[in-house]
Amino acid sequence: MNLGSIIESGFKEIWAHWFRSLLTMFGIILGVASLVTMSAFVKGKENLLRDSLAESGGLERIIVDDNDDLPDYQKHLEDEANGMTLKDVYALQKNAPLVYSVTPVIEKRGYRGSLRISRKGKRVRYFTSVKGTWPSLMEIEEHELEHGRVFSDMDDLLANTVCVIGTQIRNELFGEYDNQGNEIIPIGEKIMINYIPFTIIGMFKEYMSEEDRKKKEESNAAGGTSEKRDFRAAFMSGDRQSGKAMIVYLAKNSTIMVPLNTFVSKIDSSYDRGSNLDRSLSKVAMKIYDVSTLEKSLQQVRNVLMQTHRGLEDFEFETQEGYAGDIALSITNERISGMFIAGICLLVGGIGIINIMLSSISERVREIGIRKSIGATNTDVFLQILIESIVIAMAGGIAGLIVSPILVNTLANFADGTTPPVMTTFAMTTAFSFSVIIGSLAGLFPAIKAAKLDPIQALRYD
Amino acid sequence: MPLLELRDIHKTYHLGGETIRALDGVSIDIDSGEFISIIGPSGSGKSTLMHILGCLDTPTSGTINLDGMMIHDASPRQLAAIRNKKIGFVFQFFNLLPKLTVRQNVELPMIYSGLTSRERRERAMNALESVNMEDRSKHRPSQLSGGQQQRAAIARALVNDPRIIFADEPTGNLDSNTGELILGMFDKLHKEGRTVMLVTHDPEIAAVTPRRIEIRDGNIANQIDPKLAGEKPKFSDIKESQAE
Numbered sequence: 001m002n003l004g005s006i007i008e009s010g011f012k013e014i015w016a017h018w019f020r021s022l023l024t025m026f027g028i029i030l031g032v033a034s035l036v037t038m039s040a041f042v043k044g045k046e047n048l049l050r051d052s053l054a055e056s057g058g059l060e061r062i063i064v065d066d067n068d069d070l071p072d073y074q075k076h077l078e079d080e081a082n083g084m085t086l087k088d089v090y091a092l093q094k095n096a097p098l099v100y101s102v103t104p105v106i107e108k109r110g111y112r113g114s115l116r117i118s119r120k121g122k123r124v125r126y127f128t129s130v131k132g133t134w135p136s137l138m139e140i141e142e143h144e145l146e147h148g149r150v151f152s153d154m155d156d157l158l159a160n161t162v163c164v165i166g167t168q169i170r171n172e173l174f175g176e177y178d179n180q181g182n183e184i185i186p187i188g189e190k191i192m193i194n195y196i197p198f199t200i201i202g203m204f205k206e207y208m209s210e211e212d213r214k215k216k217e218e219s220n221a222a223g224g225t226s227e228k229r230d231f232r233a234a235f236m237s238g239d240r241q242s243g244k245a246m247i248v249y250l251a252k253n254s255t256i257m258v259p260l261n262t263f264v265s266k267i268d269s270s271y272d273r274g275s276n277l278d279r280s281l282s283k284v285a286m287k288i289y290d291v292s293t294l295e296k297s298l299q300q301v302r303n304v305l306m307q308t309h310r311g312l313e314d315f316e317f318e319t320q321e322g323y324a325g326d327i328a329l330s331i332t333n334e335r336i337s338g339m340f341i342a343g344i345c346l347l348v349g350g351i352g353i354i355n356i357m358l359s360s361i362s363e364r365v366r367e368i369g370i371r372k373s374i375g376a377t378n379t380d381v382f383l384q385i386l387i388e389s390i391v392i393a394m395a396g397g398i399a400g401l402i403v404s405p406i407l408v409n410t411l412a413n414f415a416d417g418t419t420p421p422v423m424t425t426f427a428m429t430t431a432f433s434f435s436v437i438i439g440s441l442a443g444l445f446p447a448i449k450a451a452k453l454d455p456i457q458a459l460r461y462d
Numbered sequence: 463m464p465l466l467e468l469r470d471i472h473k474t475y476h477l478g479g480e481t482i483r484a485l486d487g488v489s490i491d492i493d494s495g496e497f498i499s500i501i502g503p504s505g506s507g508k509s510t511l512m513h514i515l516g517c518l519d520t521p522t523s524g525t526i527n528l529d530g531m532m533i534h535d536a537s538p539r540q541l542a543a544i545r546n547k548k549i550g551f552v553f554q555f556f557n558l559l560p561k562l563t564v565r566q567n568v569e570l571p572m573i574y575s576g577l578t579s580r581e582r583r584e585r586a587m588n589a590l591e592s593v594n595m596e597d598r599s600k601h602r603p604s605q606l607s608g609g610q611q612q613r614a615a616i617a618r619a620l621v622n623d624p625r626i627i628f629a630d631e632p633t634g635n636l637d638s639n640t641g642e643l644i645l646g647m648f649d650k651l652h653k654e655g656r657t658v659m660l661v662t663h664d665p666e667i668a669a670v671t672p673r674r675i676e677i678r679d680g681n682i683a684n685q686i687d688p689k690l691a692g693e694k695p696k697f698s699d700i701k702e703s704q705a706e
Binding site (some may be wrong): 005012013182366369370372373375376377378379380455456459 | 513518538539543545546547552553556558559570573574575618
């Protein structure tokens with residue numbers, strides 16, 4: 001008996017009991033749909049987390065921070081510690097070839113009282129950070145300028161009161177769109193940083209996750225204003241990782257960059273130590289050429305800094321490896337728990353198939369007897385039952401794949417504030433192959449039972 | 463050389479410690495083109511004999527030679543192939559598959575012998591024509607009368623051109639008129655040169671065949687064979703014993 005006619009008769013048998021077959025398929029449909037849905041949500045979250053990691057400079061970014069807490073054996077030298085200075089920047093530029101774009105940063109982070117960004121009575125309500133730095137910080141922090149220009153060396157030298165802002169600052173002080181619905185570009189306007197007027201000479205592009213960008217484009221095309229996903233909603237729904245990732249975007253959009261000298265002379269003179277080289281810094285940022293040389297690069301930077309700091313270990317490294325590890329761990333955990341649930345669904349579906357195939361063959365004992373009496377071999381009967389069960393499982397799998405986008409969209413609409421799901425073909429093929437495997441395993445036992453039937457007994461059976 | 467040659471066939475069953483001798487040393491020769499009936503009361507072993515002859519069962523001991531093949535120790539796969547190609551079955555309860563149409567039922571043996579669908583269709587229609595059922599080919603068995611169902615079953619038995627046809631109480635479920643019609647059909651098959659074996663408990667039905675074998679308690683009790691010269695028909699004896 002050839003395979004084509006076995007499959008054909010399998011379909012006929014399923015069609016003859018279409019309602020029963022449909023009910024049987026439900027287990028598989030649910031299993032496949034839940035597997036695809038689960039992996040879509042996990043994938044969506046993973047994408048957001050990985051994007052946010054890249055947005056904050058990726059794994060290549062190294063930051064050297066002050067560390068007031070000296071090792072125990074150096075405690076008595078605490079007063080000698082100078083922290084990071086501009087001298088370190090020049091020393092690293094010359095002596096640490098494994099890193100590039102070594103950039104000094106003086107940063108003032110603040111909220112309402114300590115850092116007041118305002119314009120005509122409007123204030124930025126959120127947490128903001130003003131960075132006095134060199135233009136090379138743009139590359140390190142993956143900033144992209146969309147309008148205007150970056151400050152030049154001349155601006156730095158003359159300590160001009162110019163600044164480059166993120167879109168969130170614009171949104172707070174100017175609004176995002178004017179009456180005609182055009183985007184407001186506030187180049188040339190003045191804002192007040194701690195009551196000192198600064199001219200806006202440039203604005204970064206708006207940073208957001210891919211999904212948000214798509215959403216925004218859609219709603220702009222529709223003419224409405226988009227409702228923004230909020231990191232607080234994510235925290236409230238218990239999704240700390242996603243909330244953290246979303247804060248990365250918000251913080252990046254709330255940046256203000258001013259020239260280093262401007263910062264020291266106009267905003268905070270406490271960093272001034274008289275000589276230019278001794279100028280104190282919040283931190284020094286840099287990039288490495290290749291992630292694989294991270295350990296070596298850190299060692300090189302450390303060696304240089306030990307020289308300039310006269311052996312005092314008053315600095316510490318901040319890399320993104322820990323964050324990357326957290327991401328990987330949380331994704332793995334969610335994937336495992338999701339797989340577990342979907343696996344149980346598929347298992348239950350498989351048991352449903354076993355059950356229905358067993359009852360189906362006990363209904364068809366006589367048919368099997370007739371088939372054997374006219375020349376069906378045990379293998380023919382075995383294959384017939386097995387293929388029926390595989391066909392049920394495959395049909396269930398296909399139906400599950402059809403249902404899953406609907407399920408994903410419905411869930412995404414209900415769970416507002418979580419990361420948008422991303423369906424992958426890998427998840428879909430995996431789910432489908434699992435359904436086929438479950439179908440063949442489930443068909444195995446009933447098929448063996450049917451093949452073993454004695455034709456004489458089967459023909460007498462009523 | 464006979465078509466079917468049985469030598470000293472024994473079949474014993476073990477039921478709860480008790481040994482039942484269903485067949486106890488049966489030996490029969492059947493030539494090609496014979497029309498035979500096996501007759502005996504229920505429990506005589508005639509069904510067991512037919513199952514063994516029809517390759518549905520294997521004997522406990524003894525040898526069977528069907529058309530030059532020793533089938534008493536064949537594997538289940540070989541037996542299936544023999545049932546498919548060399549044997550046609552007609553049952554008391556017709557045993558058509560209710561979900562399939564008449565033509566699909568007739569095509570069933572050819573599916574297992576691996577013919578293409580075009581060949582299957584052609585041969586199924588030919589077989590249905592030979593039993594005057596070609597106009598019912600698209601009906602389901604449940605839409606047919608008992609006689610029509612049995613004719614479809616005969617068409618199914620014929621479709622692979624078997625060497626021998628076994629009919630197990632083929633008229634048992636039919637009224638006498640239809641039964642006669644069916645018996646006439648077997649007679650016609652015999653006249654066309656086919657080997658046909660009827661299994662029945664009814665001496666009147668057995669009377670249509672030239673050769674009759676009576677089975678009783680697992681062995682041949684009586685045999686009427688027109689080939690054996692000098693021996694007079696003893697069919698009346700069988701009738702008498704039935705009457706008892």
